[in-house]
Amino acid sequence: MRHIISVMLENEAGALSRVAGLFSARGFNIESLTVAATNDPTLSRMTIVSVGDDNIIEQIVKQLEKLIDVVKVIDLTATEHVERELLLVKIDVNPNTQADIDRQIDQFSGKIIDVSEDTYLIEVAGQSKKINEFLDSLDASKILEVSRTGVTGVCQKREG
Amino acid sequence: MKLNGAQILIDCLKSEGVKHIFGYPGGAVLHIYDALNVCTVIDHILVRHEQGAVHAADGYARTSGKCGVALVTSGPGLTNAVTGIATAFTDSIPMVVVSGQVPSPVIGSDAFQEVDAVGITRSCVKHNFLVKNADDIAETVKKAFYIATTGRPGPVLIDITKDATIAETEYEGYPKTIKMRSYQPEVQVDAEQIKKAIAIIEKAKKPIIYSGGGSVIGNASKALTTLTHNTGFPITQTLMGLGAFPATDKQSLGMLGMHGTYESNMAMHDSDCIITVGARFDDRITGNLEKFCPYAKIIHIDIDPSTIGKVVGVDVSIIGQVNDVLQALIQSLDTKKLENIDSWWKQINDWRSVDSMAYRTKQGVIKPQTVIEALYEVTKGEAIVTSDVGQHQMWAAQYYPFDKPRRWINSGGLGTMGFGLPAAMGAKLADPDRDVACVTGDGSIQMMLQELSTMLQYHTPVKIININNGYLGMVRQWQEFFYEKRYAMSYMDALPDFVKLAESYGHIGIRVEKEADLKPALIEAFKQKDRTVFIDILTDPTENVFPMIPSGAGHHEMLLAGRDEMASTNDSGLNLV
Structure with missing residues (x-):
């Protein structure tokens, strides 16, 4: 099952590689990983999407908690939470396809953030599922470049 | 007081009560050696290879229960030490290794004798630090010893750049306490879990205590012995746990696992209640997991939550210092409520009579x-x-x-x-x-x-x-x-x-x-x-170690010296090698 694990860790050099190294050393899989500082400059928040059965996810959480730099680990998928991902995609457009593409962008609440003579640069934010669907709705042969941020998320209740 | 980084480091080690350092000098640690040279309370042992330094610090730590300390230079000094560090890590031995690093301005430039020490050792230390500033040395040393010796112990590396050892700074003395929001090793034993464990123990007709290295490292020998004697249960110990309970005591069944005794492995296999004390279900212990302890309820006592359920699912886990947990069990357990296990002992004694440690002597050769x-x-x-x-x-x-x-x-x-x-x-x-x-x-x-x-x-x-x-x-x-x-x-x-x-x-x-x-x-x-x-x-060049559980087999499928032909292992067994 897909899990979103949120990790609060000391904002120190090397902390990211400790987490990444743990996943490769123990053979855990990472679908995506995002990391940035939080409102507390001494803390970073890392959001990891991983796939595994309950035992594996339990091990991942415990092994993360064991890292000295890690302050807190939350399996977001175990609580009510919000997840978002940002997509930037560059595609070929021409007068024949433009109207269709504009409609699709609208439908997915995307934004055209740059236009050239024959390309669009589009931004779409939302759950990964939505982003997958948006990409699927495009003509694959017209996609020039895709960049996704990976998932970030928070739990909905006041105390995370 | 103004001191250079090297002098601060040595004062910190002195304040930690370090009496012996095992090490080998080199360019990046020359300032440290210069400061060590005038220190009269720490003996430095000049080894002949850095791996030897770390193993010696390890042997020192295992024998004394104190934190071992090793000092090596950058580059090859550090890489030579890695095998020793990994050895200590796998066996949870408290140790602080100080390594020199090239000066901070040249880090990353492939300088002479430069390696990424923190990167190389990351997966075989409990934690590591790169110190680039003399001001950070004292606090880092305090943290290193705290981390190495508390919770589940392990080696901690402090990589110090040469310029940090040279720089002079105001030193206010070694910190007395340290607080880390991300590391809180003290654990209160959960009384609810103790109750649940006791409920299982009270029903056990075929109980066994399976004790590992945690009983030695956690200084729980006395409590383990008391619990074993109070309950009258048989006890088996892992390779790492030997000595925590006296081997010559009649309740001791000897070692278990691949080369353990027949009675230990058979008792594990047939048991209905296994009390696991500071052990981690290593593959040398369990053999084939599908055949491992099919009838037992398993209680697992460990300081490290990540060992729980890592290899084998357990029925009750009790997180805490092994000694604290055993004390809590001893206090809460009413031995009058235990089942009579005479028939279990009779069965065990039958297995014992197989005398699985017997070996054949041969004229003219030393066994x-x-x-x-x-x-x-x-x-x-x-x-x-x-x-x-x-x-x-x-x-x-x-x-x-x-x-x-x-x-x-x-x-x-x-x-x-x-x-x-x-x-x-x-x-x-x-x-x-x-x-x-x-x-x-x-x-x-x-x-x-x-x-x-x-x-x-x-x-x-x-x-x-x-x-x-x-x-x-x-x-x-x-x-x-x-x-x-x-x-x-x-x-x-x-x-x-x-x-x-x-x-x-x-x-x-x-x-x-x-x-x-x-x-x-x-x-x-x-x-x-x-x-x-x-x-x-x-000695006899053809002698083999028996008894043996071939890889891929279960505890009840042991092979005994001179009695069993060794069947070749199956494919899954070969994979376990």
């Missing part, structure tokens, strides 16, 4: 088992025994019954050949009045031979028991059983003359070729209180 038995007799079971890795390690564990913890010092988890000799040196420094024997083999001893020189310089007299069979014996045994006797590269041709070798290092060398000479040689060797004696004993 390695006989060597260990003679060693036990001559040292009256009171020696500290270190070992290397291989057949001799198993025989030492099987035929030298340890009655006290911290007497059996071996690389159980990582299985590091070369560990035994430097570890013996560290053990002797930790407990100078006790006899120390290093049980080794002709393969292992040659991996750290150079430390014979250190042992002369620092006067650490130990007795080296070389089980010399001319083979990499454990490899040869597996090739015999599982590779149709194709002995690929396991024969050691051109062995040195170990007697002359020992003599050239300034020690005493004795060769034993006949069984009749064995005991007199050992007696003579142990009489030489002030000398290191290398006893090279030519």
